[in-house]
Amino acid sequence: MLKFTQLNTDWNAEPNAPNLRVVQYDTSLVARFRPNQFFYPEFKHVSLISVRFQSCERYRITSVNDDCWYDGQCRFSGFAPEWGEFYEISGNTRDDLDETPWITMNGLGTRHFHFYFRDEALEVKALDWSMQTES
Numbered sequence: 036m037l038k039f040t041q042l043n044t045d046w047n048a049e050p051n052a053p054n055l056r057v058v059q060y061d062t063s064l065v066a067r068f069r070p071n072q073f074f075y076p077e078f079k080h081v082s083l084i085s086v087r088f089q090s091c092e093r094y095r096i097t098s099v100n101d102d103c104w105y106d107g108q109c110r111f112s113g114f115a116p117e118w119g120e121f122y123e124i125s126g127n128t129r130d131d132l133d134e135t136p137w138i139t140m141n142g143l144g145t146r147h148f149h150f151y152f153r154d155e156a157l158e159v160k161a162l163d164w165s166m167q168t169e170s
Contacts, residue, residue, distance in 0.1 A: 036126050037114050042148075043121040046084060046166070047071040050119065053152045057094070062142035064091040066150070066157055070168070083169040086121075086150070090142035090162035097135045099156045109156075111149070121150040 048055075049069035056067045066086045070078035078084075088094070099109050104118045110132040115122060124147045137160075144162030 037111075037128070038125045039111075039115050039122045040125075041116065041120050041122055042164070043166075046075055046078065047119065047121075048084070048150070048152055050074075050153060055096070055152050055155065055157065057096070057157070059091075059140060062090050062140055064088040064094055064140065064159060064161065066159075067169070068152065078168070081168040081170055085167045085169060086164055087167070088144070088148065088159045088161035088164050090144040091140045092142045092144050092160040093137040093139045094157065094159040094161075095133075095135045095137045097133055097156045097158065098154070099133075099151070100154045101151075104151070115149075115151075119151050119153075121148070123147065124149055 049071050053068040058065050067083045070081050070084045072078045101118055103109050104112055110129050128147050145160055148159040148164060150157045
């Protein structure tokens with residue numbers, strides 16, 4: 036049984052052009068993207084959100100988009116509560132149902148993090164995560 040825990044309760048990525056970028060630092064993976072200033076006006080003076088995944092074992096960026104999600108073509112369609120959110124997923128995450136190759140890192144984390152952006156999704160297996168803003 037899959038369990039989705041939403042991690043972004045008072046922030047999110049820009050819904051139209053988040054401009055996702057990922058950078059590896061030793062065993063950490065940092066994902067940077069534009070914040071949703073429309074829904075969260077407190078981010079009006081924030082240029083980027085950085086989510087750092089500590090002890091990252093592997094990650095991938097899949098081509099899932101909102102059209103696939105709503106058409107039921109995403110492996111988590113009907114399971115995840117909402118499109119466009121940041122989740123930790125536990126249970127059988129059905130990794131083999133997406134052919135996108137994983138990029139291996141040297142971390143040991145096994146928690147499954149999944150962030151839906153407009154035209155792609157970021158999947159990360161890591162020990163933990165943290166969020167910071169960049170002005």
